[in-house]
Amino acid sequence: xxxxxxxxxxxxxxxxxxxxxxxxxxxxxxxxxxxxxxxxxxxxxxxxxxxxxxxxxxxxxxxxxxxxxxxx
Amino acid sequence: xxxxxxxxxxxxxxxxxxxxxxxxxxxxxxxxxxxxxxxxxxxxxxxxxxxxxxxxxxxxxxxxxxxxxxxxxxxxxxxxxxxxxxxxxxxxxxxxxxxxxxxxxxxxxxxxxxxxxxxxxxxxxxxxxxxxxxxxxxxxxxxxxxxxxxxxxxxxxxxxxxxxxxxxxxxxxxxxxxxxxxxxxxxxxxxxxxxxxxxxxxxxxxxxxxxxxxxxxxxxxxxxxxxxxxxxxxxxxxxxxxxxxxxxxxxxxxxxxxxxxxxxxxxxxxxxxxxxxxxxxxxxxxxxxxxxxxxxxxxxxxxxxxxxxxxxxxxxxxxxxxxxxxxxxxxxxxxxxxxxxxxxxxxxxxxxxxxxxxxxxxxxx
Numbered sequence: 196x197x198x199x200x201x202x203x204x205x206x207x208x209x210x211x212x213x214x215x216x217x218x219x220x221x222x223x224x225x226x227x228x229x230x231x232x233x234x235x236x237x238x239x240x241x242x243x244x245x246x247x248x249x250x251x252x253x254x255x256x257x258x259x260x261x262x263x264x265x266x267x
Numbered sequence: 268x269x270x271x272x273x274x275x276x277x278x279x280x281x282x283x284x285x286x287x288x289x290x291x292x293x294x295x296x297x298x299x300x301x302x303x304x305x306x307x308x309x310x311x312x313x314x315x316x317x318x319x320x321x322x323x324x325x326x327x328x329x330x331x332x333x334x335x336x337x338x339x340x341x342x343x344x345x346x347x348x349x350x351x352x353x354x355x356x357x358x359x360x361x362x363x364x365x366x367x368x369x370x371x372x373x374x375x376x377x378x379x380x381x382x383x384x385x386x387x388x389x390x391x392x393x394x395x396x397x398x399x400x401x402x403x404x405x406x407x408x409x410x411x412x413x414x415x416x417x418x419x420x421x422x423x424x425x426x427x428x429x430x431x432x433x434x435x436x437x438x439x440x441x442x443x444x445x446x447x448x449x450x451x452x453x454x455x456x457x458x459x460x461x462x463x464x465x466x467x468x469x470x471x472x473x474x475x476x477x478x479x480x481x482x483x484x485x486x487x488x489x490x491x492x493x494x495x496x497x498x499x500x501x502x503x504x505x506x507x508x509x510x511x512x513x514x515x516x517x518x519x520x521x522x523x524x525x526x527x528x529x530x531x532x533x534x535x536x537x538x539x540x541x542x543x544x545x546x547x548x549x550x551x552x553x554x555x556x557x558x559x560x561x562x563x564x565x566x567x568x569x570x571x572x573x574x575x576x577x578x579x580x581x582x583x584x585x586x587x588x589x590x591x592x593x594x595x596x597x598x599x600x601x602x603x604x605x606x607x608x609x610x611x612x613x614x615x616x617x618x619x620x621x622x623x624x625x626x627x628x629x630x631x632x
Contacts, residue, residue, distance in 0.1 A: 198626070202618025203611065210610035214603055217407045221596040226486045229533035230475040230526075232493040238434075239537055241468035246443070246542075249277045249309060249461040250301055255454040 274306045275313065277442065277461050299461075309463050316438040316465075316552040321527045323557070325519040327429060328379025328564035335504055339375035341514075344368075349482045351424075352512040354504075359511055363422040364482040365580070366573045378514055381502040383430075383565040385494055387423055387510065387587040394421045394570035394585050397592045401583070407606075409599040412576055420573070423587065425507065425566035426488060427479035427515035430496075431526035433560035434471045435534045439553040441466070443545035463551075464542040472530050476567065477522035479515035483569075484582065485525070490593040491586040494567055498588065502566065512566060519562045531555050 274283040276294040283306060286293035291300045301309075342351045342359040346367035352375050353359040362369050389397075398421065402413055441464040448457050474496040478488040500506075534555055542548045568587025573580060576597060583594030 198622030199615070199619040202622060203615035205618060206611035206614030209614055210607045213610055214407075214607045217405070217606075218598055218603060220405060221407060221598050223593040224484075224486050224490045224595050227489045227492060227529060229536060230472055230529035231533045231536070233432075233472050233475045234533060234537070235471035235473055238471035239468065240470070241466060241541065243465060243467035244541065245465040247305070247308065247463045247465070249305055249463055250299055251458060251460045252278060252297070252299055253456055253458045255456045258450060258453060258455055 274310050277301070277306075277309055277463060278459075312440050312463060312465050313552050316440045316554045318554050319527070319531065320554075320556040321523070321531075321560070323431065323433070323519075323523055323526075323560040323562060325523065325562045327519050327562040328382060331380045335380075336375045339504065339507070341372045341375050342369040343372040345370065347482060350514050350516075352507070352514060353510075354508055357507075357509055357511070361420075361422075363424045363511055363571050364573065364582075366420065366575075379564055381427070381566050382563045383499040384425065384502045384506050385496075385499045385565070385567055385588055386506050387568040388498070389570070389585070389587055389590050391421060391423065391570070393590060394423075394572075394587075394592075397570075397585050397590055398572065398583060401592045401594070402596065405596065407598050407603050408596050409602075412597055415574075415576070421570050422572075423510040424569050424571050425510055425512040426483050426569050427513055428476040428488070428565050428567050429479050429515075429517075429519045429522045429526075430474045430476055430563040430565050431523075431530070431560065432471075432473040432475065432563075433530065433557040434469055435530055436469050436556040436558055437467070437534050437538060437553065439466045439535065439538045440464070440551045441539065441542045442549045442551045443542055444547045445544075446546045462545065464548070466538045466541060468538070470534060470537060472533070474563075475526050475529055476565075477517075477525045479517045479519075479522060479564070480513045481516050483513065487582060487584045487593065488567075488569075491569065491584050491589075491591050494586065494588055499565060506566075510568075515564070519564070522562075527557075530557070 274292060276283050276297065276299060278299045279294060279297040281294055281296040283292040283294055289300055292303055292306045293300050338355045339352055340355055342353060344362035344365060344367055347362060347365040349362050349364050351359050351369060359369050402408060443462040443464050445460045446457060450456060478485045535550055535553055539548060539550060570585040570587055572583040581594060583592060585592040
């Protein structure tokens with residue numbers, strides 16, 4: 196049964212890959228997010244560029260194992 | 268009353284507290300610890316990078332010379348309320364926005380004279396060809412829509428736009444993170460290093476266009492950008508001959524917010540690109556101040572086509588200078604569903620048969 200389910204899931208993914216771009220190609224009207232077409236060339240100049248280290252945090256999580264190692 | 272300072276945790280944004288045991292600022296939520304100087308500097312930079320100052324000199328457009336508009340007529344659309352200008356000899360019969368008949372409302376008077384105009388570079392034939400090319404090769408476009416011929420209704424229209432230019436002086440703070448993971452026999456470790464990236468600088472924008480017509484959808488006008496401003500020329504009424512022109516009904520003051528949004532967004536994106544070498548970067552605060560902000564009034568050439576299909580209005584626009592054509596098309600939902608379920612079912616059935624054959628041949632092992 197697992198193989199049949201996987202086959203249909205692969206089919207579903209391929210259908211999405213084929214059909215969704217075709218549908219989105221029908222929509223070409225959208226607002227611009229910025230004005231990058233209108234920046235003056237080489238006008239970007241930084242007066243301050245500073246990266247400050249704040250701190251480091253270490254998180255540890257237990258690795259779950261199905262067979263816990265035997266005590267020796 | 269004494270000032271009460273609240274310091275924000277750079278890791279999670281919660282309020283930090285002084286921990287006397289470690290003599291550091293400590294976050295009660297994520298347990299991060301910071302030196303007092305580091306926290307103070309971090310919070311000072313954050314508060315410095317807030318509050319935009321976006322002021323504009325919006326005086327754009329000029330006065331019409333005496334007699335300059337005497338042969339220009341205003342046509343009014345009773346359906347959508349649009350007002351179109353055309354030379355007496357050109358005339359106008361239908362509204363370019365809703366395709367309903369227009370009536371002559373009188374001679375053109377008042378309003379501002381455009382500073383600039385980008386003349387049409389592409390003619391109606393080019394617009395027809397672009398539209399035909401635009402609707403071909405789209406397999407999910409309904410065939411009936413494709414077969415109906417609307418291209419005779421394409422109209423050349425000068426759309427009013429406000430052009431904004433300024434120098435953006437920006438101060439931004441980004442939170443950046445570097446992650447390192449490793450594990451031993453029992454634990455998986457994730458080390459996150461936090462940084463504050465401060466960026467101050469300037470960048471300039473020129474001729475950022477904002478649609479000055481209510482009837483022309485903003486998204487449609489922005490979708491056909493960019494226009495090549497170097498081909499703009501001082502306005503002359505002769506350029507309107509043979510075309511329609513829209514009157515601005517959105518003032519330069521009303522257009523400022525859109526220009527500000529676009530300029531701020533691009534400034535933030537450009538500054539963010541300079542924060543490199545991290546696994547994640549997030550803008551925490553930004554302040555943009557505009558210097559020398561000025562507006563101009565211009566007319567941009569657009570070929571426009573309106574059509575109704577199945578009770579829905581579809582509008583297409585082509586940049587009259589570059590030929591870029593846009594417009595949302597209807598989708599053949601039934602065809603899309605057939606294609607979607609056909610592919611899913613086809614691959615599913617073939618895969619299932621192969622899997623069953625494999626099971627039989629290997630004896631189910």
